[in-house]
Amino acid sequence: MTAEPIASPAALAMTLAAIAATGATPRPSGESLAEQRLRISVGITRQLSDRSLATQGTWELAWLGLSPYNANLAYVARNLHDPNVLAVVVRGTDAEVTDLLEDLDVGTVVPFTTGGSARPLSVSKGVMAAFTEVLGMLDAPPPTGGGLEQALTGLIADAPGQAAVYVIGHSLGGCIATVLALHLHARAWGGPRPEVGVITFAAPTAGLKDFAEHFESVKWTVDLRYANDYDLVPRAWDDLAAARKWYPADHGPVAPADVKDVLIPEFEALTGPNTYVQPGKAQGLNGEYGHYDHDLVKSSTEDFFGQVAHQHANSTYLKLLKAHQLPAGPVVTSVEPATGEAGSTVVVTGRGFGPDSAVDFGTLACPAHLVESDTRITATVPFGTGVVDVRVTTTLGTSPAVPTGQFAYGGPQPVLLTGISPDSGKAGTTVTLTGTGFAEHPVVYFGKRRSDSVTYESPTRITAQAPASGSPRSRTVDVRVLVNGYLSPAGPADEYTYPD
Incomplete structure (x- = not known):
């Protein structure tokens, strides 16, 4: 039987980071924090024991903290082959990319005073709040549960040799990890000091120049940062302008005018007078844009931010680092x-x-x-x-x-558009719409413009003539069907592109 190849440190760390997203969405009918924590604990344990992953079943869950309202999560894993090695893995808010950028509250900076610097360091208010919440999370309700630092103190004391603590995170979790790593590195442990390393993926920067310079001055046992060259999030907040030129025209999606001229400037304005700096240079991934979602290539806001989400996803980073994908959720x-x-x-x-x-x-x-x-x-x-x-x-x-x-x-059936053909053409082009829930007297919209010629053929088929686009430039719009009070949701399958 052939032995499984040893994964690279980056693939292993990214797998641990991806596992932190387990159970991030609470059950829709409701569950207590304790119930969600137990469900997440079982899921993380199941994945850590999976020998097919880059972690190769050689890690065990040692501590898990989940904040109220599911805002942040962190867990500690111990290496079964080397009990001196501990991983502190952080997951930030489970949110859409645009929401994540807005939630960081980067317009306000606050002092970070526990990172070992002689003077307070400037970090964003949102990151400081998340860091503080991570330190306050408990493994279980009092009196049996303890916080992260208490758990690490015990694990470090139990290590047979000098402990090595690696702080790991993806996205906002990676951003929090840089602050947390400084705190743990500077902390007085009351016993043998552990080595501390930090490995982040797709992380936006946490603070200003003083934070970045102090972070770079620390002697880490490991300091690795990885960023997909076509991921918007790690460019926050010092290089968002690069996204105006995305994505390569031979693949797409090319950023439409509202993304270049409105949305990206709005993100840039969130920082106010603050100038954020990334600590060190990331190792770039996907430099040739060889990996992208082929279903999200049209020059529309929807496709652009869909591609942004794809480029930022855990699964994309696992693929770029040649790591096995995690078992799929439902x-x-x-x-x-x-x-x-x-x-x-x-x-x-x-x-x-x-x-x-x-x-x-x-x-x-x-x-x-x-x-x-x-x-x-x-x-x-x-x-x-x-x-x-x-x-x-x-x-x-x-x-x-x-x-x-x-x-x-009680009905009627929800209306869903699953495809259009052709998906591009001039005004007057007859377009066939396929889907479900269609009924007599449908209304069809191309963007905001209503088609004047619509024929209902069956509950799964409608034809409609494309109206004028209302724009002198090439434009991609959503085709949507209104019938029985339902308006079909917009999605990549319904996009229609007018030529120049």
Whole structure:
């Protein structure tokens, strides 16, 4: 039997960082912080023991902290082959990229005083709040639970030799990791001092020039920073302007005017008078833009920020670092039938289901369900009203809300556009729309403009003539269908491009 090759330090660290996202979304029907923490703990333990990952099953969970409202998470893992080695892994807010940038509160800087500097260092208010919250998180409710520093003190004392603590994080978790690493490096431990290293991925900078210079002056046992060259987040806040020229025109999506002239300047303005500086130079990844989402290539705001999210994702960094992907969390792809009454039976189709699966219809739990396979669940609809998202939760996470996973109490069926053909052309072009939930007398919009010629052919097919674009330039718009009170959600499948 061939031995599994040893993963690179970067692949191993990124795998630990990606595991921190386990169970980041709370169960829609509600769960206590203790219930969510237990679910996350089981999921992290399951992945740390997975020998197929870059971590090779050689790590164990030693401590886990989750903040109220799911804002931040951190865990400590101990290496089973070398108990002197500890990893402190940080996950920041689980949010969309644009929300993450806005939530950092970079317009205000506050003093960071526990990083070993003779003078206070300037860091963003949002990062300081997250760092403070991480230090205050407990492994379990008092009196049995302890905080991160208490846990590390015990683990370092139990190490047979000099302990090495590696602080790791992706995205906002990486940003917090730089502050946390300085704090741990400067801390008085009351015993043998551990070596401290820091490894970050896709991290925005935490502070101003004084923070960066002090961070670079510290003698770390390891100091590694990785950034996808086409990831917007690690360019915050010193190089956002580069994104105006994204993405390479031979692949796309080229940034549309509203991204270049409005949205990116708005992000840049969030810093106010502050000038942020990254500590050191990151090792670049994906320099030739060889990895991108081929379904997000049109010059539209939706595709641009969809590509931004893809380039920033944990899964993308794992791929770029040649690390195995983590086991997939649950995904719902369809609910059949998509309309009915409480007490009716539906089939939920998707992937990543398991014996521990819980099903929710909106915010209502669905206790009566049967997991038939990892791709199929039969459920009895609970009492409810309106149009709800059907979602599945396991120890690996909660399925995202998707248009194909909706259920309408009492009908009519939700309207969904799954494709258009052709997806480009001039005004007057006849376009065939395919989807579900279509009915007589549909209204079709190309962007904000209504088509004057629409033909309903079946519940899954409509034809419509493209109206004038209303723009002298090439423009990509969403095609949407309004029928029975529903307006189909926008998505990459409905984009139509007018020529110059």
